[in-house]
Amino acid sequence: MRQHAHMACTSIMVGKKAAMDGVNYIARNEDNFVANWPKRFIVQAAAKNRHETYTSPYNKLSVELPETGYRYTSSPDANQDEGWYEEDGINEKNVGMSATESVTANEKVLAYDPLIENGVAEDSITTLVLPYINSAREGVKYLGDLIAKYGSTESNGVEFFDENEIWYMELATGHHWVAIRIPDDCYVVAANQIGIETIDFADPENYMWSDGIQEFVSENNLNPDTDSWNFRHIFGTSTKQDRHYNTPRVWYGQKVLNPSLEQDPESADLPFLRKPEKKISVEDIQYILASHYNETKFDPIGSGSPEDKKRYRAISLSRTANSHILQLRDSKKVAANGIEWKALGIPSFTPYVPFFTNADDIDESYSFVPEKLDMKSAYWIYEALSMVVESHYSDFATANLDYQKELASWARRKIAAVDKETVGLTGQKLTDYLTDQNHQIAKHFNDATKEHLGDLITQGTELSKLTFKMDPNL
Numbered sequence: 001m002r003q004h005a006h007m008a009c010t011s012i013m014v015g016k017k018a019a020m021d022g023v024n025y026i027a028r029n030e031d032n033f034v035a036n037w038p039k040r041f042i043v044q045a046a047a048k049n050r051h052e053t054y055t056s057p058y059n060k061l062s063v064e065l066p067e068t069g070y071r072y073t074s075s076p077d078a079n080q081d082e083g084w085y086e087e088d089g090i091n092e093k094n095v096g097m098s099a100t101e102s103v104t105a106n107e108k109v110l111a112y113d114p115l116i117e118n119g120v121a122e123d124s125i126t127t128l129v130l131p132y133i134n135s136a137r138e139g140v141k142y143l144g145d146l147i148a149k150y151g152s153t154e155s156n157g158v159e160f161f162d163e164n165e166i167w168y169m170e171l172a173t174g175h176h177w178v179a180i181r182i183p184d185d186c187y188v189v190a191a192n193q194i195g196i197e198t199i200d201f202a203d204p205e206n207y208m209w210s211d212g213i214q215e216f217v218s219e220n221n222l223n224p225d226t227d228s229w230n231f232r233h234i235f236g237t238s239t240k241q242d243r244h245y246n247t248p249r250v251w252y253g254q255k256v257l258n259p260s261l262e263q264d265p266e267s268a269d270l271p272f273l274r275k276p277e278k279k280i281s282v283e284d285i286q287y288i289l290a291s292h293y294n295e296t297k298f299d300p301i302g303s304g305s306p307e308d309k310k311r312y313r314a315i316s317l318s319r320t321a322n323s324h325i326l327q328l329r330d331s332k333k334v335a336a337n338g339i340e341w342k343a344l345g346i347p348s349f350t351p352y353v354p355f356f357t358n359a360d361d362i363d364e365s366y367s368f369v370p371e372k373l374d375m376k377s378a379y380w381i382y383e384a385l386s387m388v389v390e391s392h393y394s395d396f397a398t399a400n401l402d403y404q405k406e407l408a409s410w411a412r413r414k415i416a417a418v419d420k421e422t423v424g425l426t427g428q429k430l431t432d433y434l435t436d437q438n439h440q441i442a443k444h445f446n447d448a449t450k451e452h453l454g455d456l457i458t459q460g461t462e463l464s465k466l467t468f469k470m471d472p473n474l
Contacts, residue, residue, distance in 0.1 A: 008032060010191045010249050010315045011101045012285055012325075013159055013166050017184040020279040024166050026159040027285050027325040028098045029347065030075070030087050035318040038078035038379050039087075041342055041366040043359060046071040046092065047131065058083035058123040059153055063146075069131030073340055073357045075322050078369035078379070083123030086130075088324045090338045090357040093134050094162060096326040099125040101157030103194045105172040106237050112220045113173035116151030125158060136160035136167045140179045140208050143169065148211065151175055157190055163328050163337070169208075170196050172235040176216060179208040186273045187280060189253030189288070191315075192246045194236030195272040199229050238268045248298070248312035253288045265298075265312065282325060282341065282352075283408060289323050290316045290347035301393055316348045318386070323347040335422040336434055339415070342366075345382030349389040349400055351407040353445045354415060356434035363442035381446060385453050392463050396456050403452045407445060414441060 008031035016024045030039075047069035055062045057080065073089035090096035100122045120128065120143075128146060133139040139160035151174045160167045169179035172194060180196050182188055188195070199207050201214065217223050223234050243266040251265040257276040292314035297304035300314055316323075325341035338357035343350050355362055365378040373380045389396045418437055425433060 008192065008319070009101050010189070010253075010289065011098065011157065011159060011168075012190075012253065012288060013161075013168060013182050013188040014280050014285065015166060015182050015184040015186050018187050018276050018280055020281040021329070023327060023329050024161045024163065025280075025282070025285060025325060025327050026096060026098050026161045026166060027289060027341075028088065028101065028159065028323075029289050029315060029317075029320045030322040030324070031317055032319045032321050036383070037319070037321045038369040038371070039075055039322045039344065040078050040369050040379075041073070041075050041322075041355075041362050043361055044072050044074045044086075044089075044131070045360075054124070054127065056083065056118075056121065056124050057081060059118050059121055061118050061120060061124055061150060061153075063124075063128055063150070065128075066132055071360075072130050073355070073362070074126070074130075075324065075342075079371075083121075084127050085123050086126035087322060088326065088340070089126065089130055090326055090328070090340060091130050091133070092358065094328055094331065094338050094357075095130070095133050095135055095139065096161050096328065096338070096340075096357075097126060097130050097133075097136075097139055098159040098324065098326065099129075099156065100154075101159075101190050102192055103155045103157050103170060103172070104192070104237050105155045105194065105235050108222055109173050109176070109220075109235050112222075113175055113216065115153055115155070116174045117153060119151035119153040119174065120146050121153035122156060125156070133160075136162045136165045137181075137208075140167050140169050143171075144177065144179075144208070144210060147171060147175060147177060152177075155194070157195070161326065161328060163331060167208075168196065170194055170231065170235075172231075176210045176213045176235070178210070178213070178231050180272075181206045183273065186275055187257060188272060188274070189250045189257075190272075191249035191253075193242055193250075194232050195250075196231045197233075197272050199231055201229070232272070242268070244311065245313045248293075249315050252291060252293055252296075252315065256288055256291070257284065282327065285325050286341070286343075286347075286352050286408075288315065289325070290343070292316050292348055301390070316346060318346055318390075320347055323352070325352060334419050335425055335430055336415075336418055343382075344379050345384075346386035346390070349386045349404075350382045351404050351445060351449075352411070353407075353441060354411050355438050355441065356418070358431055359435040359438050360431060361435050361438065363439050365442055365446055375450065378442065378446060381449050381453070385449055385456075388453060388456050388460065392456075392460055395459070395463055399456065399459075400452070403448070407448060410444070411441075414444075
């Protein structure tokens with residue numbers, strides 16, 4: 001069985017009033033235990049008149065699938081022998097999700113509602129939910145119904161969004177969960193800890209929860225607080241691992257977006273919801289997902305002490321298999337409103353590539369992922385770039401940053417050009433046009449990356465330590 005990517009990912013959610021362009025975002029780094037875990041990025045076709053049963057290769061969960069399902073973007077493992085792990089996407093109804101942010105429930109709550117071995121797990125969540133939902137709120141309910149029927153194998157956080165709302169759902173125990181609607185003027189950085197705080201059971205418009213959760217907590221005497229119902233306090237953990245592996249990533253994300261705040265990177269009381277000091281751009285989200293405690297003494301590739309450089313787990317890692325930012329723009333203003341930004345390799349060194357989700361395909365370079373290096377594969381292009389840049393980081397960092405900035409500017413110009421060209425386009429004509437644009441975008445980024453990689457390798461030939469200059473005095 002695949003070694004589950006437990007305690008690994010970092011998620012970001014940005015409400016539309018907190019965003020510079022006034023739209024909702026959800027984002028996440030999907031990390032693994034190993035550095036080389038190839039991912040594909042594809043479009044799954046809509047399903048009609050289907051009579052199939054889904055069986056998880058990971059834990060043998062068996063679910064009869066609905067006869068019809070929407071088309072959706074998907075980021076499955078290249079090798080699905082141990083699970084599909086589709087992870088993230090936007091469906092044709094412009095509803096998106098990212099699953100999962102692995103979290104840990106404490107031993108007290110798990111004693112009374114243990115996890116279910118063959119229940120719903122990360123490998124199955126996107127597959128079983130995204131093709132069948134029409135809104136973010138409906139996504140929470142749909143997954144909640146699956147948990148009620150099959151139970152949960154793991155403690156997980158799941159992001160849902162549409163044009164109007166963002167919801168974050170935390171599955172804690174075998175059957176109990178809560179969800180919160182992220183306020184439009186707030187953002188969230190989540191990092192492998194149960195984060196949701198006070199639940200207002202009198203406000204079902206902004207909170208949802210599993211049936212019987214209040215009674216479960218009360219009957220088993222699980223609430224440590226005298227005057228509040230705080231999900232983090234009741235179901236979550238506060239351990240040494242949290243303080244070194246998880247909490248510092250939330251601290252750094254909040255430090256970037258609220259730079260005037262003075263907070264302890266090991267604090268157990270960092271707030272789940274934050275209002276940013278300035279509006280957040282897609283580049284800000286990219287920066288956080290690609291960060292490694294930049295400009296602090298904790299940067300593993302910085303100038304801090306050996307102890308500080310190893311003190312905290314960074315957001316961007318060599319084992320980040322798939323970094324994604326999902327963006328839903330206003331459908332009243334643009335025809336191509338769903339965009340999925342995808343970074344493969346190590347996000348610190350690779351660009352975020354924008355793809356339109358109202359499409360029938362991404363590109364062959366993203367679906368072709370052999371087991372070994374092949375420069376026809378986008379996955380391997382970016383893995384190769386990451387390895388080369390990090391191998392001579394001090395020499396290559398400036399050129400690599402320039403390359404990323406140039407492509408980020410090109411991406412904005414390309415999206416603006418597509419918006420002009422798609423005015424008045426609808427239906428299959430729009431989908432066909434955006435599919436063609438996806439191929440053009442992939443080619444541009446692949447070509448630019450190969451050129452950049454060639455420049456670095458050429459420069460790197462002069463950086464070998466196996467060199468010798470004769471001293472003329474000898």
